[in-house]
Amino acid sequence: MVKLPIPHQGPGDVESRAAAGARRCQGLLLAICLRLSWEEKQSGNLEDYEETVKKAKEAWKVWADIPAPKRGEIVRQIGDALRQKIKVLGSLVSLEMGKIFVEGVGEVQEYVDVCDYAVGLSRMIGGPILPSERPGHALIEQWNPVGLVGVITAFNFPVAVYGWNSAIAMICGNACLWKGAPTTSLVSVAVTKIIAKVLEDNKLPGAICSLVCGGADIGTAMARDERMDLLSFTGSTKVGKQVALMVQERFGRSLLELGGNNAIIVFEDADLNLVIPSALFAAVGTAGQRCTTARRLFLHESIHDEVVAKLAKAYAQVRIGDPWDSDTLYGPLHTKEAVKMFLDAVEQAKQQGGSVVCGGKVINRPGNYVEPTIVTGLPHNAPIVHTETFAPILYVLKFKEEEEVFAWNNEVKQGLSSSIFTKDLGRIFRWLGPKGSDCGIVNVNIPTSGAEIGGAFGGEKHTGGGRESGSDSWKLYMRRSTCTINYSKDLPLAQGIKFQ
Ligand SMILES: *[C@@H]1O[C@H](CO)[C@@H](O)[C@H](O)[C@H]1NC(C)=O
Numbered sequence: 001m002v003k004l005p006i007p008h009q010g011p012g013d014v015e016s017r018a019a020a021g022a023r024r025c026q027g028l029l030l031a032i033c034l035r036l037s038w039e040e041k042q043s044g045n046l047e048d049y050e051e052t053v054k055k056a057k058e059a060w061k062v063w064a065d066i067p068a069p070k071r072g073e074i075v076r077q078i079g080d081a082l083r084q085k086i087k088v089l090g091s092l093v094s095l096e097m098g099k100i101f102v103e104g105v106g107e108v109q110e111y112v113d114v115c116d117y118a119v120g121l122s123r124m125i126g127g128p129i130l131p132s133e134r135p136g137h138a139l140i141e142q143w144n145p146v147g148l149v150g151v152i153t154a155f156n157f158p159v160a161v162y163g164w165n166s167a168i169a170m171i172c173g174n175a176c177l178w179k180g181a182p183t184t185s186l187v188s189v190a191v192t193k194i195i196a197k198v199l200e201d202n203k204l205p206g207a208i209c210s211l212v213c214g215g216a217d218i219g220t221a222m223a224r225d226e227r228m229d230l231l232s233f234t235g236s237t238k239v240g241k242q243v244a245l246m247v248q249e250r251f252g253r254s255l256l257e258l259g260g261n262n263a264i265i266v267f268e269d270a271d272l273n274l275v276i277p278s279a280l281f282a283a284v285g286t287a288g289q290r291c292t293t294a295r296r297l298f299l300h301e302s303i304h305d306e307v308v309a310k311l312a313k314a315y316a317q318v319r320i321g322d323p324w325d326s327d328t329l330y331g332p333l334h335t336k337e338a339v340k341m342f343l344d345a346v347e348q349a350k351q352q353g354g355s356v357v358c359g360g361k362v363i364n365r366p367g368n369y370v371e372p373t374i375v376t377g378l379p380h381n382a383p384i385v386h387t388e389t390f391a392p393i394l395y396v397l398k399f400k401e402e403e404e405v406f407a408w409n410n411e412v413k414q415g416l417s418s419s420i421f422t423k424d425l426g427r428i429f430r431w432l433g434p435k436g437s438d439c440g441i442v443n444v445n446i447p448t449s450g451a452e453i454g455g456a457f458g459g460e461k462h463t464g465g466g467r468e469s470g471s472d473s474w475k476l477y478m479r480r481s482t483c484t485i486n487y488s489k490d491l492p493l494a495q496g497i498k499f500q
Contacts (some may be wrong), residue, residue: 032261036050043182044214049221052177052210056148057227059207060175064145069107071171072122073441078167079115081123082108082191087158089190091324096184097399098332098368099286100323111163111191114453114469120172125474136488143478145173146253147229154235155334156289156390158184159191161234161257164453164469166195166209172477174230179222183334185213197481202414223247232257234291237388237414239461244464245371255476256464259388259455260416261423261489262439262448263296263409267402268303270421274445275307278421279394280314282447284372287333288392292417292441292449296385304398307490308376311396312358315372322346322364332368333391342370342391344383353407354395380479388414417441 003293044052063071082089088256097104106441125142149169153161158180166176196206212218219239222228223246231245232255240258247254264282268276281296299307323331333339339362344358359373372392378385385395399405409418418437420426421444428444430436440459441451452459456471458464467473 004009007479008071011427019166028453037138038277039406042217042434043467044212046221048190049212049218050212052207052212053148053227055205055207056177058266059205059210060145060147062205063143063170063175064147064173064210067175068122068125068171068173071173073172074198074202074204075115075122075167076119076204079112079119081194081198082112082115084110085194089187089194092190093159093184093187094323094331095403096186097155097227097314098323098334099156099289100328100331101326106219107160108433110160110453111167114167117453117470118167118171120222121168121474123367125172125478127480132484134348134486134488136490140214140485142481143172143475146477147174148227149174149477150228150231150499151176152219152231152233152235153178153180155181155184156286157234157398158187161468162188164457165232165255168469168474169230169232169477170208172474174211174321174477175208176305177212177222177228179214179218180210182215188213198234217242220246220414223316224250226250226252226470230311232466233257237378237464240464242456249384253385253476255466255468257291257459257466257468258462258464260291260293260459260463261296261386261388261412261414261415262294262417262446263298263419264294264448265298265399265405265409265418265420265421266300266303267420267427268300269423270303271423271445272303272310275308275421276314276449278419279307279311280318282396282419282449284318284330284392285449287331287370288332289338289390290373291447293392294321294386294419295393295395295447296380296412297394298380298408299396301398301400302413304396308374308396312374315358318372320369329404330372330392333370334366336367338391339370341371342387342393345387345389345393346373346375347376348384349375349382349393349395352378352382352384354382356383357396363452386412401429406436408433413462414459415439415461416463417451418425419443419446419448421445439463 086108089108092106094101130139132139151165192211195209199206223243231247232252234257237259241309242255273410319329321328354375355377357374359371361371364368374394380397415438431442454470456467456473457469458467
């Protein structure tokens with residue numbers, strides 16, 4: 001069920017991007033956007049939520065009875081439907097979120113990829129048959145869907161994060177109830193309509209993948225609701241903590257993907273031809289609004305000045321512009337509040353001893369543009385360095401030794417992504433080992449961002465501990481039963497207990 005929200009954004013956000021792009025953009029897309037955002041300004045309320053949960057629960061009864069490989073077939077069709085609309089959906093992401101067009105398309109591609117992955121998985125999920133210590137008994141692990149999976153996603157990946165959750169949750173046999181970010185509701189509506197059509201063409205209830213657009217009231221209702229068998233939340237650590245506590249209060253299950261404060265460490269033996277584009281992409285891509293954005297760059301003292309100079313040169317060449325232009329590499333921030341947070345962080349960095357090597361200012365053009373920024377000279381433990389600011393600010397820090405820099409990588413509260421650049425084999429394995437990076441994503445000679453769907457995605461500590469997408473993440477969307485079946489004729493109890 002679809003209810004449209006009142007756009008939270010004023011001129012300078014989605015409307016100004018639409019107006020600026022009107023000359024070039026696909027006329028139809030624009031017409032849809034304008035009609036959706038201006039004529040039907042309506043947000044889902046708690047009554048709508050109640051009705052939607054009931055419909056999703058009803059739909060689950062149908063979905064749970066369908067064999068997993070057949071559910072996979074439906075997910076395959078969803079992937080195909082997304083493939084057909086990949087460009088138009090990518091443009092809508094670009095329009096509403098503000099990321100550049102290729103990244104918007106890339107995000108839909110991630111959803112397509114995870115659908116393919118889920119199709120294969122739909123024939124593989126299952127548990128082992130374990131050896132029973134009792135004669136004539138079988139010990140079987142059975143996995144069942146949890147039921148209804150609530151998915152709350154953030155503005156920065158308005159398609160991919162829902163895709164990761166819903167494709168896997170669906171093949172596991174769950175119904176989904178999605179609440180996207182209030183500022184990217186057009187994307188949520190468009191994606192839901194594509195999925196609903198596939199379901200309904202297969203004579204299945206569209207409510208298997210339900211949507212409620214709304215604000216914090218809906219999010220809170222989901223967190224408190226016992227009927228939400230799993231709540232997957234992607235967003236800030238601050239809100240994620242509130243969600244986690246509300247879900248824990250009712251002994252519910254949550255899957256959390258929260259903040260990151262990701263570091264790239266460059267050793268003296270690193271290939272600097274790799275380092276410069278990698279650091280640039282990780283720090284500046286999506287205007288610094290990825291959870292895996294590189295925010296800290298640790299440089300060995302022997303190469304510090306050289307790398308800073310080269311990086312500043314590379315920053316100066318970043319093509320800033322309209323996210324819809326194929327030439328643009330770097331677009332605007334999502335909202336005006338983000339611009340304010342950017343300026344605050346730059347100010348704090350200066351107060352705490354940092355020097356702005358490049359950037360640091362708002363760009364004088366409509367639409368929330370700020371300069372990609374490099375700050376040097378801060379101590380590794382400056383409070384601002386330990387703060388995740390969702391903006392393109394890179395703190396460059398100097399180190400001497402491996403041991404200290406591994407410790408600095410781990411000293412922040414968050415534990416999402418991390419990278420080293422080196423050719424030293426021993427160091428690489430120390431980095432992957434128990435005294436190396438404590439993050440969920442641990443890279444070597446590639447940057448912190450750009451995860452593949454085949455691996456488990458997520459992080460430790462204040463990042464929330466959840467894992468999504470690949471590997472055995474599917475287990476988080478299911479409940480495990482340990483089943484003992486007696487097929488014998490007598491009564492041997494476990495541990496040799498005699499009960500007479
Ligand atoms: C297993 O089933 C048989 C046949 O019903 C019964 O005689 C036996 O007591 C059962 N064993 C246990 C451990 O329950």
